Amino acid sequence: MATVAARRLLRPTSFTALSSARRFLSSNASPPPNRSSNTNSPVSFDWSDDEENPSAPPPTTPAKNPALPPPYDPFSKKPVVADPADPTNLQEIFHRMRTEGLADYAIKMFDGLSKDGLTHEALALFSVIKDKGAMPDVVAHTAVLEAYANAGPGHWRDAVRTYNRMLSTGVAPNAYTLAVLVKGLGASDRCAEAGKYLLDMLDRGMRPNVATCLAAFEAHVRMEKVEEGKLLLEEMKKKGFTLDEEAVRSSTVKRGHEYAKMTAIECLRCPC
Incomplete structure (x- = not known):
């Protein structure tokens, strides 16, 4: 809900509400007085001082007159937003x-x-x-x-x-930002980096969900770095994080990555 x-x-969907939404989602709208520093500006993505430029430059300006999609259907089984x-x-x-x-x-x-x-x-x-x-x-x-x-x-x-x-x-x-980063690094087989930002979540007082944790562990398994994956889980335990074994067992993993789930459960049962 x-x-x-x-x-x-x-x-x-109403004309009045649509006009209001466009007013605060459009780049043409003037910023309100005492604008908070946590809102975006046209220079948010200026990469000019980076040593390396990304292969595709990110947007440098907000959208103009965004077109709003059809109303949300709460009974649809499709993702909230299509990829x-x-x-x-x-x-x-x-x-x-x-x-x-x-x-x-x-x-x-x-x-x-x-x-x-x-x-x-x-x-x-x-x-x-x-x-x-x-x-x-x-x-x-x-x-x-x-x-x-x-x-x-x-x-x-x-x-x-x-x-x-x-x-x-x-x-x-926030937790969503770091979950996206960990999952992306895991999918790219950057297991060390995925583990680093998984620990970063804990240091920031965030609790990664099962899918985020398994993304990092699956990367360790694919790269045949199971021992490093176990050390990662032990480090997470030291920071006070406990991964629920039942949640891991019932989670959905990619085909062929069941071993990653079993490895995580094995680590959870370790008394050390």
């Missing part, structure tokens, strides 16, 4: 960010946070959109990070670079 409310907020047809076509994805806005990405973040029980954080995210009239910077940066993470192994450095730039500009990541 929380997702339904978010969808209604960003995708109204791009070709996640490797970064030019097209960034073009759509510029022209259609970040509403879809905000809804995905809201849905992800809500499913992990972080409803208060999800609602706080949308209160910025509703009350300040601007898209939070965490949504904009995470959208670019997610595009790189989903584009394949060749773009994992771009994903990490986006995350580091996010931190350097004073934008705090």
